[in-house]
Amino acid sequence: MASTSTEHSKEVAKAAKAAFEQSQLIPSSERISALQAVHAQLKAQKAEILLANEEDLKAARTEVAAGRMSDSLLKRLDLTQGDKWESMLQGILDVASLPDPTGTVTYARELDDDLELYRVACPIGVLLVIFEARPEVVVNIATLAIKSGNAAILKGGKESHRTTGLLSKAISAGLAQTALSETYIQTVQTRDEVSSLLELDQYIDLVIPRGSNSLVKSIQNSTRIPVMGHADGLCSVYLDESADAEKAVRVVIDSKTNYPSACNSAETLIVHESLLTTVWPVVARALLDAKVQLLCDEVTLNALKGLSPPLENLDSRVRPATPSSYTTEHLSLTISVTSIPSLQAAIQFINSHSSHHTDAIVTESDESASIFCRGVDSAGTFVNASTRFADGFRYGFGTEVGISTGRIHARGPVGLEGLVIYKYMMKSKDKKGHIVSEFGTGKKQYKHNPIIAETVPF
Amino acid sequence: MASTSTEHSKEVAKAAKAAFEQSQLIPSSERISALQAVHAQLKAQKAEILLANEEDLKAARTEVAAGRMSDSLLKRLDLTQGDKWESMLQGILDVASLPDPTGTVTYARELDDDLELYRVACPIGVLLVIFEARPEVVVNIATLAIKSGNAAILKGGKESHRTTGLLSKAISAGLAQTALSETYIQTVQTRDEVSSLLELDQYIDLVIPRGSNSLVKSIQNSTRIPVMGHADGLCSVYLDESADAEKAVRVVIDSKTNYPSACNSAETLIVHESLLTTVWPVVARALLDAKVQLLCDEVTLNALKGLSPPLENLDSRVRPATPSSYTTEHLSLTISVTSIPSLQAAIQFINSHSSHHTDAIVTESDESASIFCRGVDSAGTFVNASTRFADGFRYGFGTEVGISTGRIHARGPVGLEGLVIYKYMMKSKDKKGHIVSEFGTGKKQYKHNPIIAETVPF
The missing domain is CATH 3.40.309.10 (Aldehyde Dehydrogenase; Chain A, domain 2)
Structure with a gap:
């Protein structure tokens, strides 16, 4: 059992990394199309998903009756409460219309004649997001990941597995209609799988646990992968x-x-x-x-x-x-x-x-x-x-990934910016290319002239 | 022994956190004075420090002769090689003259009439920096920490402990002449102390291991504290x-x-x-x-x-x-x-x-x-x-903390910016203050008007 889940986790993680790497050459406009496709699929599969949700609720009601589950947890499972379904769907379109958090230049210098350096915002890579109870979080997180260009593996609470399973299927069906890979967003269902995933730092770049302080701490204790924790608010x-x-x-x-x-x-x-x-x-x-x-x-x-x-x-x-x-x-x-x-x-x-x-x-x-x-x-x-x-x-971020009580990368309320990092692109336009050994005492000096640019010009 | 080092580590970490918190109310100009005082102390104690360095080298030569240490490690220990001493000292003044990485506003919005939000760069907190062999790293890191407003605990290689001990004493003597606490920069000497420190996530905010890939991985495996790793360059x-x-x-x-x-x-x-x-x-x-x-x-x-x-x-x-x-x-x-x-x-x-x-x-x-x-x-x-x-x-960063192969917070060559994070300051100038329950459907709406500001005006 453990070794099967290990194998499966590895496949999931590898597929996520491959989907991420492949996505780097796809224009970001395609990510907006993907969000629209996911929205359409969810809309089309509403009846089926709400039926699965009713199954989850039925099972949960038995647990509540037996005193093994709280009423408030039961409520959180329910996708039909108030305008939850509609606002989940509207959230996809809202996030789709936010500015692209990737591609922006945040530092640019001319290091020498014809040698230019650009620091440009880019996705982090593969996210592993672990959350509890509320099934709509699958859709929220998938939306944020797609918008910011990150692949994601999601693990929800077991109480909502029927609902999240179908939500995830609809998301994949939407992705399948685009240039992004179907495995760009995946879900796993068991704790064993999560344990195996936490070992795979060669494929997974960031873990985001959303839940109790103890969930966050236990994950921080069991992985080398960086954790963006959302712990207590005191x-x-x-x-x-x-x-x-x-x-x-x-x-x-x-x-x-x-x-x-x-x-x-x-x-x-x-x-x-x-x-x-x-x-x-x-x-x-x-x-x-x-x-x-x-x-x-x-x-x-x-x-x-x-x-x-x-x-x-x-x-x-x-x-x-x-x-x-x-x-x-x-x-x-x-x-x-x-x-x-x-x-x-x-x-x-x-x-x-x-x-x-x-x-x-x-x-x-x-x-x-x-x-x-x-x-x-x-x-x-x-x-x-x-x-x-x-x-x-x-x-004023237009959306919220969560509220980080960590002190690196992102602190406090986290918007899409919290899901990106940057890379440096450098290009020599010199006819002989650029080498370091031509710089130094008695040789060429670095110029470091600021360049005004919003995007990388090459 | 273990419990003594645990106690000692806790004292060190607590003192570091207290020094950090106290420093938050000290103007950043005082950090520049501190760097000048550290520079002066090191200059004054040069003879003594180089004597200790000679002791470390003597011990190391015995190890090399016995085949227990490499020649290249021996060279790295030597503070008198080439212009190492002078460039170490010059580095302090160079970093002192760089722009302050803290206090800068990176996002500001008017949320409502008389309600302003500012995101402002601030230090991370207490850094634990673990490095090998080269004793001048103590001074480099202390300089970067002081400039960026972070307290730091440093652990060098045991081969250079006589040298780093005196370097650290000189740094504290410099700090003692300023408004910053003497415990703003501290060193520890043993692995046991490091192990205990890695447990203290309530006091230590970031671990920076500088050394081999295996050092970085072993630290990532043994702490909940975020790690800014500088691993292999392939x-x-x-x-x-x-x-x-x-x-x-x-x-x-x-x-x-x-x-x-x-x-x-x-x-x-x-x-x-x-x-x-x-x-x-x-x-x-x-x-x-x-x-x-x-x-x-x-x-x-x-x-x-x-x-x-x-x-x-x-x-x-x-x-x-x-x-x-x-x-x-x-x-x-x-x-x-x-x-x-x-x-x-x-x-x-x-x-x-x-x-x-x-x-x-x-x-x-x-x-x-x-x-x-x-x-x-x-x-x-x-x-x-x-x-x-x-x-x-x-x-063009003017200095280098290291080169991060991590993918959150800082990626690639890291300058002083890699040692800061931000906090949000909000102020209501309304005569009744501001509360959330006055906003929403049919009530007040958030304005999110951009504010142009380089520093927080209050």
Whole structure:
């Protein structure tokens, strides 16, 4: 069994690499045609796919009834919920119409007369994308991969295998109508296959796990292939000494309650101790009114006792925090609260507790804003704005690959740019070609004259 | 012992992270002062350092005499060779005067009235750099780290530990005179410490191994921390159907013989079969005249037999290649030669045999040049130019961190840009602050107006 999956994984990976290499000579306009063909195939096979989805849902309902699966997971499987199907299809066309992330020149120099160097954006190669539950992710990722010129191997959750199997078949059928290879996008179904794929660094160039922190870590532990991880979002809002109460309430409430299960929701509230009897009670009341449970340190908890008018049901809705409260991603209507004596202390608290995702300050001081934005070592540092703005669409990327908590290649919300790298092309137009030994002390010198170019002219 | 080194490694890593975080609020001009202070300290402690270097050399000579160390390794240890010391010191001032790689805005949008987003270049964090033999690398890397705003932990070869110990002391003494922490640059001496450091992904953000392919792979296998690998250079030159003989000779000879032990030297020569009786014999003669040994496939070997005038000592200087010849980094005056029937075959041969470093084509055809540059999946694809041009200085970066054979973050020659990432800063100037729930269907829409800015205005 293991050796069969090893063999199969190797075939899949080799085919992906071959499809990628072959695609390098195909104009990028063909990738747009491919997206349109995939869109048409999915549209044509809608009935069949939704039937498979109903099968997956039926099996899942049995699991839920037996207490082996959560209701929320069941919901995530369902392709017919709301406008999920339509927006999945629309997403293909939206991404197709975005600017081509490849082919752009980002550095160009004339090294010598008739010797030109161009750094040009190009795809990374073969992506291995591992995700859970939601079947539409197959289509989202395939779309991003095709648009950016990367081949991809996808592994979804086993709960949705009937659906993802058919989605994948439709994608291949679409690709088959174009110059791209059918194996440009492939899916695998088992964990054994994933384990084997993680060994194949000669064929696979980047692993993108989308899911829990533990999924990301376990993959990082088991492969030499670079991993673009999307791990926890442990975001915080800091109320500075000069915080305005209205801004504080608006930013805290939006950061916490707008979509509590998102990774860019706030999990921690940090209160400057000068606000304990002023802004803090106002924010606490607003949070409680919004049905948020508070996990408070002693100081912020005491500040809420004996307020007038008193807080209702204080004991049930406000609890003492434990040290682990501040490293917990609640993903629900719960927020951990602590007080600190200074901006410096807030920055240190965030740097040592947050997941370096997104952190916000509420302040009326330009100086505090500037210090916070530089001192907090997170992908996003926001002033008087909700942490929920940390998102590829809101940032203006037109799409989102995910939100990276890594610190190389791409950080924070990742658009199509996160799926490309670059290569250097050099051309000598000299009648004898160019060689290095003609340069040096007493010989020719490098010119390094900038060249203005948007694309490579050869 | 192991637990002592674990404890010590943790202290080192924690101190590095603290030094990095603290440095985020220090203006980048202070990093230039730090480089000047380091330069002055090294200059002042030259005698002492060279004495330690002599001790390392003495110990190494014993090893060489006992046959346990190579002569070339001994040479690499020697800080007094040629102008090594002076150029090491000059390198600090050169890097100090390069443009600041941090603080630059690479994307800026007005998301709404009074809501601005800036993507700004910033350091990665704490680097762990592992290298072999050459002690001056400590100074080179410390310089690059300080300039780019990264803290660094360095581990050199044990053969040079007396020298690197003193170099490191001088660097700390320089740092102590500035606002940067003394622990901004630290060195460790043992493999045990490195093993422990590779576990500490909460403190260390990037590992840069500089050395053999096996060093890089073993590190990739043993850490969750991202690795920027500088592995083999298996570069090739392809002589296209339309290759000009003079260009072919010049490019091949320079690529092979200019500096055979460099990773950007050519190891493989690929000859279009139409050239077997024309350009190939001319190139072969030139290679043999340059004392290069040829490892030929049957076709290219046969083509050299019965030439008139005959090649001297053909049997001793030209040998049959084996399949492994084409995946061997000779790093010496040896080149593997193969013939192929087409440009397509050459591209496939390179993609499946090269290390995706740098590959060159010699051609008079613009079409072949264009196909080669796109079809060959390497960091550098060159037309009528030596593979030896693949170098950070020659590209115009002013310095070189190394040459990455990785495909994310930085590819090919890496300058200071390879040591930075970015963060997003957002500021609301609205009198009520900005929240996400005010945007959406029937509500406010995102504007995404481009902002022209070189630095963050707050």
